[in-house]
Amino acid sequence: MKKDIYIFNGGKLVRKDNTLLFESVEGKKYIPVNNVESIYIFGEVDINKSLLEFLCTNEIVLHFYNYYEYYIGSFYPRECLNSGFVTLRQSEFYIDYNKRLFIAKQFIDGSVKNIIQVLRYYNSRSADLSQEIEEILQMLDSLSSQETIEQAMAIEGNIREKYYKCFNKIINDKAFTFTSRTKRPPKDKINSLISFGNSMLYTIVLSQIYQTNLDPRIGYLHTTNNRRFSLNLDLAEIFKPIIVDRTIFSVINKKIITAKDFNKDLGGIILKDEGRMKFVKEFNDKLETTIKHPSLENKVSYKRLIRLEAYKLQKHITEGEVYEPFIARW
Amino acid sequence: MEVNGTLIWYYNICKREVWLMSRNIVPDQHNENIDLGKFLHENSFSRKKKEISFGSVKFDVILDTKDKLVIGETKKSSKYEAASKWQMMFYLKTLKDAGINAEGVMLYPEEKRRDEVLLDDTSIQTLNNMILDINSIIEKEEPPKAEKCKYCKNCGYLEYCYA
Numbered sequence: 370m371k372k373d374i375y376i377f378n379g380g381k382l383v384r385k386d387n388t389l390l391f392e393s394v395e396g397k398k399y400i401p402v403n404n405v406e407s408i409y410i411f412g413e414v415d416i417n418k419s420l421l422e423f424l425c426t427n428e429i430v431l432h433f434y435n436y437y438e439y440y441i442g443s444f445y446p447r448e449c450l451n452s453g454f455v456t457l458r459q460s461e462f463y464i465d466y467n468k469r470l471f472i473a474k475q476f477i478d479g480s481v482k483n484i485i486q487v488l489r490y491y492n493s494r495s496a497d498l499s500q501e502i503e504e505i506l507q508m509l510d511s512l513s514s515q516e517t518i519e520q521a522m523a524i525e526g527n528i529r530e531k532y533y534k535c536f537n538k539i540i541n542d543k544a545f546t547f548t549s550r551t552k553r554p555p556k557d558k559i560n561s562l563i564s565f566g567n568s569m570l571y572t573i574v575l576s577q578i579y580q581t582n583l584d585p586r587i588g589y590l591h592t593t594n595n596r597r598f599s600l601n602l603d604l605a606e607i608f609k610p611i612i613v614d615r616t617i618f619s620v621i622n623k624k625i626i627t628a629k630d631f632n633k634d635l636g637g638i639i640l641k642d643e644g645r646m647k648f649v650k651e652f653n654d655k656l657e658t659t660i661k662h663p664s665l666e667n668k669v670s671y672k673r674l675i676r677l678e679a680y681k682l683q684k685h686i687t688e689g690e691v692y693e694p695f696i697a698r699w
Numbered sequence: 700m701e702v703n704g705t706l707i708w709y710y711n712i713c714k715r716e717v718w719l720m721s722r723n724i725v726p727d728q729h730n731e732n733i734d735l736g737k738f739l740h741e742n743s744f745s746r747k748k749k750e751i752s753f754g755s756v757k758f759d760v761i762l763d764t765k766d767k768l769v770i771g772e773t774k775k776s777s778k779y780e781a782a783s784k785w786q787m788m789f790y791l792k793t794l795k796d797a798g799i800n801a802e803g804v805m806l807y808p809e810e811k812r813r814d815e816v817l818l819d820d821t822s823i824q825t826l827n828n829m830i831l832d833i834n835s836i837i838e839k840e841e842p843p844k845a846e847k848c849k850y851c852k853n854c855g856y857l858e859y860c861y862a
Contacts, residue, residue: 406729450728451723452723581724665857680858683859687841
């Protein structure tokens, strides 16, 4: 499977003959273009049009991150997989409120069930979370009877609030106490990790959607379809607990990232370069971890699971195969 | 939608694929088999004229024009022999409908093998039935359900179908 490339240093990324070359003060590094799925740029990197054209031909998505605001945007090459039929169906499922509501609820349902799986895991290990699990299960019960997406989202919001409070029982480092969810800028270290992890996941999902016939601009749960992309935010909900949150717990509990990896800046707390590199490494290892898939004979990575999720959604809207979100089983 | 050689090929492998292709829902482009197929197509017979369009058909090479017209179609392996043969038959029939009598050769460069294909009345009849059936598949609102067969394992739609 193709790899994601992460660039943290400053330098120049260019097309060199028929492949990619990254030049920095540390020297030249060739990146075989056939092996690249997406590129994530964190450093100050110069690029030019010839590079963008080359990435376009090779169907590679480029994601940009900056120091303060994290995710800036993506170079999303023109769609390589066009199907007017799928686009029309995707719109139809958005415009028909009941069809849209069903998909939106499935996303929330999947997200909450994966939250419960994560909590159950830590409940069986060190933390006593049985009370919280019970309460979340009860809140989830009322999801199916909700008649609007806003109501469903409100339930999800309440569940997430309860879930985030559990972080204090799961994480064994006092420097990472969670008080409340804060964004733009995150006000403490744990919020900083959540924001960074989530924004990484959004771009990973976007890259996977690019490989399907789905249009990332049409989402179902996130109402703001005026923004550039929203379907990636929807699909990311399902994977946040099992990919982002689990990575956060492991980098903190294994002391891979400590209080020293953060800077206080412009009223917010942000990861230093080195901390960011450490997080991305753990995050990427998580994405490449393989699991046994129930209906495919091969083992699949978490990253592949995201693609499969997009396929399932596509089949829901084109073949009437009811979309069931992926639920982790451990 | 006009039936073309590719659809005839898919029809003889997987009917679901016919429907998906007709909606431009293409297989995973980074599947290694698809990559290899593209490479072979681009790099075989580079000295001969290739990709000749005639009406709705597009075949790979013209091999001989001295005594008779012989057209060739390159394939990665003979694993899909029957499907490939029907694709070639379809080309020959299209040419015949236009008043050109031609013969066909299936080329398997990796196996250094070539099979000759001739068109007869029975195969014309079979082709006509295939074309009717392809049209009825395409007209349906939904594709035929996925059915596991020996071709699934190396198919670029595998993950799409069984996700």
